[in-house]
Amino acid sequence: xxxxxxxxxxxxxxxxxxxxxxxxxxxxxxxxxxxxxxxxxxxxxxxxxxxxxxxxxxxxxxxxxxxxxxxxxxxxxxxxxxxxxxxxxxxxxxxxxxxxxxxxxxxxxxxxxxxxxxxxxxxxxxxxxxxxxxxxxxxxxxxxxxxxxxxxxxxxxxxxxxxxxxxxxxxxxxxxxxxxxxxxxxxxxxxxxxxxxxxxxxxxxxxxxxxxxxxxxxxxxxxxxxxxxxxxxxxxxxxxxxxxxxxxxxxxxxxxxxxxxxxxxxxxxxxxxxxxxxxxxxxxxxxxxxxxxxxxxxxxxxxxxxxxxxxxxxxxxxxxxxxxxxxxxxxxxxxxxxxxxxxxxxxxxxxxxxxxxxxxxxxxxxxxxxxxxxxxxxxxxxxxxxxxxxxxxxxxxxxxxxxxxxxxxxxxxxxxxxxxxxxxxxxxxxxxxxxxxxxxxxxxxxxxxxxxxxxxxxxxxxxxxxxxxxxx
Amino acid sequence: xxxxxxxxxxxxxxxxxxxxxxxxxxxxxxxxxxxxxxxxxxxxxxxxxxxxxxxxxxxxxxxxxxxxxxxxxxxxxxxxxxxxxxxxxxxxxxxxxxxxxxxxxxxxxxxxxxxxxxxxxxxxxxxxxxxxxxxxxxxxxxxxxxxxxxxxxxxxxxxxxxxxxxxxxxxxxxxxxxxxxxxxxxxxxxxxxxxxxxxxxxxxxxxxxxxxxxxxxxxxxxxxxxxxxxxxxxxxxxxxxxxxxxxxxxxxxxxxxxxxxxxxxxxxxxxxxxxxxxxxxxxxxxxxxxxxxxxxxxxxxxxxxxxxxxxxxxxxxxxxxxxxxxxxxxxxxxxxxxxxxxxxxxxxxxxxxxxxxxxxxxxxxxxxxxxxxxxxxxxxxxxxxxxxxxxxx
Numbered sequence: 001x002x003x004x005x006x007x008x009x010x011x012x013x014x015x016x017x018x019x020x021x022x023x024x025x026x027x028x029x030x031x032x033x034x035x036x037x038x039x040x041x042x043x044x045x046x047x048x049x050x051x052x053x054x055x056x057x058x059x060x061x062x063x064x065x066x067x068x069x070x071x072x073x074x075x076x077x078x079x080x081x082x083x084x085x086x087x088x089x090x091x092x093x094x095x096x097x098x099x100x101x102x103x104x105x106x107x108x109x110x111x112x113x114x115x116x117x118x119x120x121x122x123x124x125x126x127x128x129x130x131x132x133x134x135x136x137x138x139x140x141x142x143x144x145x146x147x148x149x150x151x152x153x154x155x156x157x158x159x160x161x162x163x164x165x166x167x168x169x170x171x172x173x174x175x176x177x178x179x180x181x182x183x184x185x186x187x188x189x190x191x192x193x194x195x196x197x198x199x200x201x202x203x204x205x206x207x208x209x210x211x212x213x214x215x216x217x218x219x220x221x222x223x224x225x226x227x228x229x230x231x232x233x234x235x236x237x238x239x240x241x242x243x244x245x246x247x248x249x250x251x252x253x254x255x256x257x258x259x260x261x262x263x264x265x266x267x268x269x270x271x272x273x274x275x276x277x278x279x280x281x282x283x284x285x286x287x288x289x290x291x292x293x294x295x296x297x298x299x300x301x302x303x304x305x306x307x308x309x310x311x312x313x314x315x316x317x318x319x320x321x322x323x324x325x326x327x328x329x330x331x332x333x334x335x336x337x338x339x340x341x342x343x344x345x346x347x348x349x350x351x352x353x354x355x356x357x358x359x360x361x362x363x364x365x366x367x368x369x370x371x372x373x374x375x376x377x378x379x380x381x382x383x384x385x386x387x388x389x390x391x392x393x394x395x396x397x398x399x400x401x402x403x404x405x406x407x408x409x410x411x412x413x414x415x416x417x418x419x420x421x422x423x424x425x426x427x428x429x430x431x432x433x434x435x436x437x438x439x440x441x442x443x444x445x446x447x448x449x450x451x452x453x454x455x456x457x458x459x460x461x462x463x464x465x466x467x468x469x470x471x472x
Numbered sequence: 473x474x475x476x477x478x479x480x481x482x483x484x485x486x487x488x489x490x491x492x493x494x495x496x497x498x499x500x501x502x503x504x505x506x507x508x509x510x511x512x513x514x515x516x517x518x519x520x521x522x523x524x525x526x527x528x529x530x531x532x533x534x535x536x537x538x539x540x541x542x543x544x545x546x547x548x549x550x551x552x553x554x555x556x557x558x559x560x561x562x563x564x565x566x567x568x569x570x571x572x573x574x575x576x577x578x579x580x581x582x583x584x585x586x587x588x589x590x591x592x593x594x595x596x597x598x599x600x601x602x603x604x605x606x607x608x609x610x611x612x613x614x615x616x617x618x619x620x621x622x623x624x625x626x627x628x629x630x631x632x633x634x635x636x637x638x639x640x641x642x643x644x645x646x647x648x649x650x651x652x653x654x655x656x657x658x659x660x661x662x663x664x665x666x667x668x669x670x671x672x673x674x675x676x677x678x679x680x681x682x683x684x685x686x687x688x689x690x691x692x693x694x695x696x697x698x699x700x701x702x703x704x705x706x707x708x709x710x711x712x713x714x715x716x717x718x719x720x721x722x723x724x725x726x727x728x729x730x731x732x733x734x735x736x737x738x739x740x741x742x743x744x745x746x747x748x749x750x751x752x753x754x755x756x757x758x759x760x761x762x763x764x765x766x767x768x769x770x771x772x773x774x775x776x777x778x779x780x781x782x783x784x785x786x787x788x789x790x791x792x793x794x795x796x797x798x799x800x801x802x803x804x805x806x807x808x809x810x811x812x813x814x815x816x817x818x819x820x821x822x823x824x825x826x827x828x829x830x831x832x833x834x835x836x837x838x839x840x841x842x843x844x845x846x847x848x849x850x851x852x853x854x855x856x857x858x859x860x861x862x863x864x865x
Contacts, residue, residue: 354668405668407676414658414682418650422627426634429584445664449657454513454583454729457628458654465658467666 200265602635696727698744
């Protein structure tokens with residue numbers, strides 16, 4: 001069934017691509033998008049960060065036992081994955097008999113299983129269920145804006161999915177300040193950007209003067225998460241802000257955020273011209289809330305949202321509309337999304353964005369109504385250049401065509417599209433599917449190329465690699 | 473003889489053995505194997521088995537007529553594409569035959585629909601739930617000691633073998649690579665509508681990151697890669713050679729849609745097909761004597777050459793028969809001629825043989841399937857199409 005041109009645009013530009021329900025089920029396009037402005041599935045059946053850290057600590061403790069056991073047979077490849085700064089590991093061999101019995105009896109590394117569960121919950125669930133999937137697109141956008149890299153260390157790897165579920169999902173329709181505070185105070189972020197180890201120079205923990213500040217998180221909050229690289233902050237602001245958030249870390253016992261007063265730099269700090277003299281944790285929260293309300297943040301977020309949904313170089317008029325909405329609503333994200341949907345600039349008929357590999361993958365699975373094994377999804381995303389939650393750095397994955405439209409990327413997309421086509425060719429006709437996916441937006445050239453394909457499989461592969469499907 | 477002995481030994485453990493013995497060999501006293509190879513994309517029968525003795529051949533084929541120089545003579549009228557020396561050998565040994573000017577009942581020119589009709593065994597499009605080979609499994613005469621099982625080769629079972637009868641599946645692990653024809657088609661598409669993707673794809677092909685050369689003999693491809701064709705044939709033959717293995721198999725080879733550069737592309741593809749047939753012969757061993765391989769395609773191609781040294785979608789084409797059971801050494805069919813007035817719709821080789829007659833003949837001769845079952849279940853509505861008897865011994 002065909003839908004209106006606008007319905008197709010909503011599905012592709014603002015959503016995850018058409019699924020079986022198709023564009024025909026969307027009548028009032030803007031109303032349908034706004035109806036999806038509700039908190040997405042929080043995936044509460046998956047383990048929480050404390051549970052995951054418990055499992056990780058148990059695994060690490062067991063490995064430590066193994067390592068200290070005199071006759072333990074060690075798996076060298078696993079040794080690389082073991083925590084490095086584990087303390088005095090050569091002392092007191094514990095239960096050498098049990099430890100010598102090698103890995104299979106101890107707790108397993110939780111990383112693999114949780115990744116499989118996280119992928120299944122999304123690729124068989126949250127990414128497939130919605131008609132449009134606007135809220136899930138926003139989840140991906142914000143998780144990438146506040147990126148953590150699962151390949152950075154074992155704890156971040158174990159927590160990456162829980163971070164998205166706990167910090168991002170519940171808050172994408174609330175106030176930006178709340179989202180910001182939740183992201184920066186989540187164990188995954190605090191571990192990823194080293195704040196766990198940052199010690200105030202004049203704190204009690206540094207009485208011997210041997211340790212000190214780590215500016216990593218403070219800098220990235222200013223540069224990437226709030227003001228933006230040209231947002232008007234100086235090195236002194238970075239240093240002061242880093243001092244403000246000393247003590248923000250992970251409580252080993254609870255597995256949750258913990259404020260360690262011993263690590264916290266005492267006294268007032270000045271950030272962006274304002275002095276903060278709140279005690280303890282409140283000092284950091286106050287700075288974050290002010291950063292959230294800074295005009296540079298409104299501009300930065302407006303630009304990134306417009307670039308993500310509409311064009312690599314978004315129309316300045318659209319960016320100003322979003323910026324104005326952000327500022328006037330005090331960072332109310334739902335208001336900003338509404339401004340995005342209402343702006344005529346968002347509905348230019350010619351799609352210019354190239355789908356990221358992840359978006360391409362999701363769109364193919366939705367269009368073909370296919371479930372893939374989680375391990376195969378992980379492997380495919382990696383091959384296509386966008387391994388799940390493993391961006392190259394804290395700036396997240398790129399959001400522009402010049403990065404994704406590369407010969408290597410196209411080559412692996414071809415392979416993934418081809419494999420998927422082989423698997424679904426028995427039950428799908430590319431001619432019908434292309435019509436239901438794109439309706440009036442299907443170009444004559446793509447229609448002809450599909451009709452002339454020499455097999456069902458090839459027809460589907462052409463559809464999945466067509467400009468209509470590659471762009472949104 | 474050794475086959476029958478092994479067959480008999482296989483029955484010894486079964487209490488029903490002796491009761492079943494008499495009917496197990498009802499169809500000519502042997503244990504036949506039947507393989508169908510589908511060539512997806514429409515094989516040009518006039519380049520595969522060129523009618524070099526037809527007075528109009530050189531006139532209508534233009535540059536494609538150069539094949540005449542190297543083609544291997546089959547009889548006064550026909551020659552064989554030089555890329556098929558193994559089939560030429562089988563033909564001379566009486567184990568290879570060609571049916572020319574043949575077609576399924578499909579008369580339009582869409583690959584998808586053409587393949588659906590070819591494989592489903594229905595006269596019209598829109599039947600994609602089961603194929604004629606699968607339904608053939610369901611109408612085998614009862615009482616065989618070893619039930620006749622089917623085998624689908626490839627990442628997905630070809631439609632011809634899908635359906636209610638349970639079939640085995642087997643695929644060589646190297647089937648996943650992208651058919652090198654696909655990037656060329658995308659290139660043509662991007663040329664029309666997407667300069668950025670065109671630039672990136674062109675760069676990928678030029679730097680060798682994306683394989684897109686149909687004539688390159690070592691190109692890694694899917695089932696359009698000659699090496700993969702041979703692997704598929706060997707895998708199928710290994711299973712079929714076993715005493716209790718499948719007796720029927722379906723394979724599909726891609727890549728035959730030669731709109732451009734037809735002769736070099738066919739040289740590679742027909743070479744792969746030729747090697748695949750030889751791989752069946754070698755791997756099946758003594759079972760080859762009871763084997764019939766049928767090679768078919770969804771339709772033929774235009775009689776005239778097009779502007780890019782290729783041909784466009786047409787109608788009549790060839791089918792190949794190979795195997796020890798084939799009464800070979802002949803080109804079967806009524807030659808319609810190549811004069812303008814003799815062509816189908818003024819452009820295609822006129823089909824004079826219905827492919828269903830060929831298949832019905834093999835099914836009747838080799839497996840003893842009744843004409844009624846063939847006309848109702850296997851090829852519904854095909855009563856007027858009489859089985860072509862005597863294709864196989």
